[in-house]
Amino acid sequence: MDSDQIVEIIIAEIRETVPELAEQAIGRDDSMADLGVDSIERSEIILAAMEQLGLKIPMVQLHGPRNIGELADLLLAKSSG
Amino acid sequence: MTIAVIGIGVACGLGHGKEAFRQGLFEAPNVFSHLKREGREPPEGEIPFIGVEMPDPPSILPARLARTATLSSRAAISVLDEAWNEAGLETVDPERIGLVVGGSNLMTRERVLALRDYSERLAYVPPRHGHMFLDTDICGLCTATYPIRGFAYSVGGASASGSVAIIQAMEAIRSGRVDVCIALGALQDLSAHDLQAMRAMGALGSTRFADSPADACRPMDTDHDGFIFGEACAALVLCRADKVTGGKLYGEILGASHVADGSRGPEPSSAGQVRAANLALAEAELTVSDIDTVNGHATSTPTGDDTELETYRTLGLEHARINATKSILGHGLSAAGAIEVAAVLIQIEEGRLHPNRNLETPLDPRFGWVGAKSETHDIRHALKFSFGFGGVDTALVIGAPGTGRRRQ
Incomplete structure (x- = not known):
């Protein structure tokens, strides 16, 4: 698993959670806030991605990333750690 | 009001x-x-x-x-x-x-x-x-x-x-x-x-x-x-x-009552039901003789139906036509009171009573049960019962548009 694969998982969860974004191009430089994802949806997306990665850590450890790529990098680091 | x-x-x-x-x-x-x-x-x-x-x-x-x-x-x-x-x-x-x-x-x-x-x-x-x-x-x-x-x-x-x-x-x-x-x-x-x-x-x-x-x-x-x-x-x-300024007018709720009868569980109370009906009638400034239609709570439970019949007898509703919307829709529980009031208002509008499904041998044949077919009926004042577990008894008096005695 590399960061780009985690980006794909996150984007798939974004499209699942916000069906209105199904057709929109989304990449690692986009931020969920700019895409219009609200805070509860963001948590839902991150939890679903964590479950796919088999990762169990408190959500507070995932604050900080400014875009999807940085979030994927952090999830990758936590998975490896 | x-x-x-x-x-x-x-x-x-x-x-x-x-x-x-x-x-x-x-x-x-x-x-x-x-x-x-x-x-x-x-x-x-x-x-x-x-x-x-x-x-x-x-x-x-x-x-x-x-x-x-x-x-x-x-x-x-x-x-x-x-x-x-x-x-x-x-x-x-x-x-x-x-x-x-x-x-x-x-x-x-x-x-x-x-x-x-x-x-x-x-x-x-x-x-x-x-x-x-x-x-x-x-x-x-x-x-x-x-x-x-x-x-x-x-x-x-x-x-x-x-x-x-x-x-x-x-x-x-x-x-x-x-x-x-x-x-x-x-x-x-x-x-x-x-x-x-x-x-x-x-x-x-x-x-x-x-x-x-x-x-x-x-x-x-x-x-x-x-x-x-x-x-x-x-x-x-x-x-x-x-x-009301134009548009649709289905009817008027002329009187309403909601009382507690002191039961904790599912057991019904005819005394509570009668009290609710009398309070709703009093608010509407009507008497039982003014009621031409009853839409029962009528759930199909033996104890519930028997108790409600006792209520009808005590009130003296033998002259009214009676139907049970649950015979067609089943029991909507939380929704029952609202959808059954909707059923009363649609019946007022149509000038017809809906059938009672499966009412083959009425528990008490002295009442004016609607049969297996709908019937023409000019509803002026309907009495609608709804009861709930925990001793909740409600009664509503529903009038066709313009039939209220009590004006503002």
Whole structure:
């Protein structure tokens, strides 16, 4: 698993959670806030991605990333750690 | 102050919307079958539960909201949309519109499914579950979708919740808090756990008609053996009768009463029922002789039907025509009071009484039961009962437009 694969998982969860974004191009430089994802949806997306990665850590450890790529990098680091 | 009903939205086993409701009420096709929704499977080795399941509600919410809205919420949006548009509420100041949702613990089936799905992976519970199973999530979705800014809350009255919501909506208008108030009897989405508990209690039928669901729901018939669940949801738009300016006017709620009879569980109280009826009649400034139609609570449970008959006898309702909407729709529990008031108003409009399905041998033939076919009848004043577990007794006096004696 590399960061780009985690980006794909996150984007798939974004499209699942916000069906209105199904057709929109989304990449690692986009931020969920700019895409219009609200805070509860963001948590839902991150939890679903964590479950796919088999990762169990408190959500507070995932604050900080400014875009999807940085979030994927952090999830990758936590998975490896 | 007389309260008028100017908009109706309905959802039940007959379909979504008033056209399916109107046609189904008078033709009374069978909509009962074994329950099939996920989460309503009977215990292993036991007979399936019987009841009525509605078609999937029409898609009104944006996809993003719909995917986190429960069946109860989606049904509520569907009936609110219909009632809202009919009443033309887009011209009313949003701060003068209120919403009362009748029912409690409404979404237990989906809640049980969520508990099951996440029991082994609790760490991944979706955050949305923190509010989507609250009864008041229906209030939130309704006010997020329609400009209702006076207030919105839910009230519980067990199987009388729909009527309790109507009475609370009336009070909100009478107090001057709002000019328009929507009373919504929400869909009680029962789980197998709820159904089995009520079967064990002896309230839920039907053992006798396990293999013929069409015959299972038979209010006031000697072969009744318990209530039969029927998914339902209804919204009524209420406003001051003297503020109605054109548009639709279905009828007026001339009197209402909601009392506690001191029972904790399911046991009914004729004394409480009679007291509720007399209080509602007094408020309407009418007497029993003015009542030409009774729409019963009439659930098809032996104790409930017997007790309600005692109430009819004590009040002296032998002259009135009587029908039971549950014989067609099943028992909507939290929604029953609201959708049955909608049924009364549609019958007033049509000048017809809907049939009593399965009333082959009435428990007491001295009463004016409607038969297996609809009948022409000019309804002026109808008495509508709704009762609930926990000693809740309500009665409403519903008048055809312009029939109230008590003016402002």
